[in-house]
Amino acid sequence: MTDLPSRRTFLGLAGVSAATLALGTGAPAHASTPGDVPADPFRLGVASGDPEPDSVVLWTRLAPEPLAADGHGGMPRRPVDVHYEVAEDSQFKRIVRRGHAVASPELAHSVHPEVHGLAPGREYFYRFRAGSSISPFGRTRTAPARHDQAQLSFAVASCQAWYHGHFTAYRHMAAEDIDLVFFVGDYIYEYAINSANLWREGVQLDKVHDAEVRTLEQYRLRYALFKSDPHLQAVHAHAPWVSTWDDHEVQNNYEHVGVTPEDFERRRAVAYRAYYENMPLRRTSLPHGPHMTLYRRVGWGRLANFSVLDTRQYRLPGKSILGARQEKWLHDGLRASSSTWNVLAQQVVMAQIDRDMGPGQTFSNDQWDGFRAERERLLALRTPNLVVLTGDIHRNVAAELKADFNDPESATIGTELVAGSIGSDGDGTRRDNYTDLWLSNPHVKFYDGRRGYVRCTLTPSQLTSEYRVVDYIRRDDRAPVSTAARFVTPAGRPGLEVQ
Amino acid sequence: MKLSATPGIGWIDLAWAHHGFVDHFAIYASDSPFVQGELVEKTVYTRFRHANLGPRSRTFYYRVVTVDAAGNRSRPSPMLRASSLTSVTVSGQPVAVIGEFDRTSRGLALAPNGYQQYTARFPNGPDYPASDWPYLHPGPADKWAGSKPHSFRFRFTLPVVRDLVLAVWLIDTHATIPGVLSLSCNDTSFAEVPLERGATKGSTVGEGPSLRPSIVEVAVPASALRHGANMITFTKASGSWHAYDAVGVFTPA
Numbered sequence: 001m002t003d004l005p006s007r008r009t010f011l012g013l014a015g016v017s018a019a020t021l022a023l024g025t026g027a028p029a030h031a032s033t034p035g036d037v038p039a040d041p042f043r044l045g046v047a048s049g050d051p052e053p054d055s056v057v058l059w060t061r062l063a064p065e066p067l068a069a070d071g072h073g074g075m076p077r078r079p080v081d082v083h084y085e086v087a088e089d090s091q092f093k094r095i096v097r098r099g100h101a102v103a104s105p106e107l108a109h110s111v112h113p114e115v116h117g118l119a120p121g122r123e124y125f126y127r128f129r130a131g132s133s134i135s136p137f138g139r140t141r142t143a144p145a146r147h148d149q150a151q152l153s154f155a156v157a158s159c160q161a162w163y164h165g166h167f168t169a170y171r172h173m174a175a176e177d178i179d180l181v182f183f184v185g186d187y188i189y190e191y192a193i194n195s196a197n198l199w200r201e202g203v204q205l206d207k208v209h210d211a212e213v214r215t216l217e218q219y220r221l222r223y224a225l226f227k228s229d230p231h232l233q234a235v236h237a238h239a240p241w242v243s244t245w246d247d248h249e250v251q252n253n254y255e256h257v258g259v260t261p262e263d264f265e266r267r268r269a270v271a272y273r274a275y276y277e278n279m280p281l282r283r284t285s286l287p288h289g290p291h292m293t294l295y296r297r298v299g300w301g302r303l304a305n306f307s308v309l310d311t312r313q314y315r316l317p318g319k320s321i322l323g324a325r326q327e328k329w330l331h332d333g334l335r336a337s338s339s340t341w342n343v344l345a346q347q348v349v350m351a352q353i354d355r356d357m358g359p360g361q362t363f364s365n366d367q368w369d370g371f372r373a374e375r376e377r378l379l380a381l382r383t384p385n386l387v388v389l390t391g392d393i394h395r396n397v398a399a400e401l402k403a404d405f406n407d408p409e410s411a412t413i414g415t416e417l418v419a420g421s422i423g424s425d426g427d428g429t430r431r432d433n434y435t436d437l438w439l440s441n442p443h444v445k446f447y448d449g450r451r452g453y454v455r456c457t458l459t460p461s462q463l464t465s466e467y468r469v470v471d472y473i474r475r476d477d478r479a480p481v482s483t484a485a486r487f488v489t490p491a492g493r494p495g496l497e498v499q
Numbered sequence: 500m501k502l503s504a505t506p507g508i509g510w511i512d513l514a515w516a517h518h519g520f521v522d523h524f525a526i527y528a529s530d531s532p533f534v535q536g537e538l539v540e541k542t543v544y545t546r547f548r549h550a551n552l553g554p555r556s557r558t559f560y561y562r563v564v565t566v567d568a569a570g571n572r573s574r575p576s577p578m579l580r581a582s583s584l585t586s587v588t589v590s591g592q593p594v595a596v597i598g599e600f601d602r603t604s605r606g607l608a609l610a611p612n613g614y615q616q617y618t619a620r621f622p623n624g625p626d627y628p629a630s631d632w633p634y635l636h637p638g639p640a641d642k643w644a645g646s647k648p649h650s651f652r653f654r655f656t657l658p659v660v661r662d663l664v665l666a667v668w669l670i671d672t673h674a675t676i677p678g679v680l681s682l683s684c685n686d687t688s689f690a691e692v693p694l695e696r697g698a699t700k701g702s703t704v705g706e707g708p709s710l711r712p713s714i715v716e717v718a719v720p721a722s723a724l725r726h727g728a729n730m731i732t733f734t735k736a737s738g739s740w741h742a743y744d745a746v747g748v749f750t751p752a
Binding site: 070071072077104105106107214215216217218257258259260262263266267269270273289 | 520521522523541543544546567569570571675696
């Protein structure tokens, strides 16, 4: 039995120092051997994320051949300078910031420059240059100033099994007037892709994708495959994202049957590395071997305080879903919050869902139902205007969080909005085999089995949530979008009012 | 990086120690020590089973190359020579055999997918050769078979008492709860065999690449055997089903 690899050995023995990793975030340095960059290196698009009042993080990953089997996207094995510009206008006539970061092969030629010194609460445009190629531009925005009671529109998305269908939902999201996108998990899936699950019509895939994803090159390739979708790229370019993962960014339910804990940590380490490489994340989320800090807060003036959770990494089955440290951080943050709205962006369903439609009660231990004491401690805080954004189940659900889920008359103390999947499970139907089960729980107010996302508008006085759905995704990306349900949650009165 | 090997029938397990972050380990196998051979696996784990090597012993020369996050490849590890073991079905003489050792469930009752008739057709469990031998052996985790232990009886005649080897070839097992196969001979327990995890496909598929076959070959001590009529009982008292390819008792070489 080998010792658990320590953080130092994970970084050190790979010949990659923390400083080298940090270069991709815009630390002052240049590529030591600058050279030609292959043409058309921005085929995975551009992105921004985690806005603060004076800064955002920008992202791109150079990949002139995104589906190169070695996961390096057709880039040479040497570092490359990537320059960026941030402007007030999409013609880049009023440029406010310029800089560069080093795209290194250790990070699959991704860069994550953090741009500071921006004005709060305003729209910006950004683009990159590598060699003689200029990227398409992206639109982003900063958070409002700390005391600004602004308005916010955002979308919630999750579960994008590329192979199950077209990202029609993203085509529509890219046309929405939104300030922010919350992605709450399952950005990729690790499964082998073959004729059994390739339901997205009109695509041909190389055999290299017909293997469960375990190595770093495979995870990199899987991100490249999913990110090759033009509608996903369009949404990344349309608004800053605040992202967290669920299980499939590593492996279904973090199962590691037949694999030693040490070897599973190796897999987690490469999966976390690939996640960081492919998402607009700040330096604080740089992975260290099998560890990566993804839970964090995003403030939106006095309007909202977003707590982004990681319910996978620290999970102890049957004992804790957040881990003691994250739970304390969350409770401390909620207690200290003076924001009107307190929003959790997280993965698995928090409302109690009794899966036995008879007199008994059966619960899923994979969701918050498997961690009832922890849920009770959280809900006991009686956080004002608590809203929980959830993914995972591939179904659109709206539920009220109750003081006592077994007593429908008990106080409603929060609101849960579960975003249906972007792709996972292919074509859906409004009603399906689970409709009656979910709606048999009296605090579940809405269920729809189609693909889609939730569009939310937050003002100081109310939250409006709209469930946007498409009827099919397998055949093509042309399905229109419709609003399946619209709810209002007035500030000070948690729950769901049908509009 | 030093490799070590553990051989089995039809497979060789390789393992090595390595600290540090890697993209993956690339494993090369050759039947000659003088060439690197073919890439047989890329894995992020520090072990690898070279499987499906067949019932006759085969020798391979292994090298492992470490690929780092930047795509740089290490020098190959020192070479390791290892040989798989030979099955008694090849080296021994058959005493009694059910089915054919051919990586399919063909020739067994209810094969390849008729397991739902098991309870009706074998209410008291199979008793070969008075009854047929079904391809699927349920375990207590299988609701469709009554959620209880199941025993299969295999009777054969032995003209001379001597050490034997029981060969149990499986086309597949359950992926997460393959369970334990308890073996007794004439009421003398002689082995408790934890089965390897399979692919959970063999209940409905009789052959092919979706299956994960495994081989169990265990000694039957002469002390448990009798001149004349003998009975080996196969009991599944934990886990889910396993799917047979063939079973037999052999006189080892």
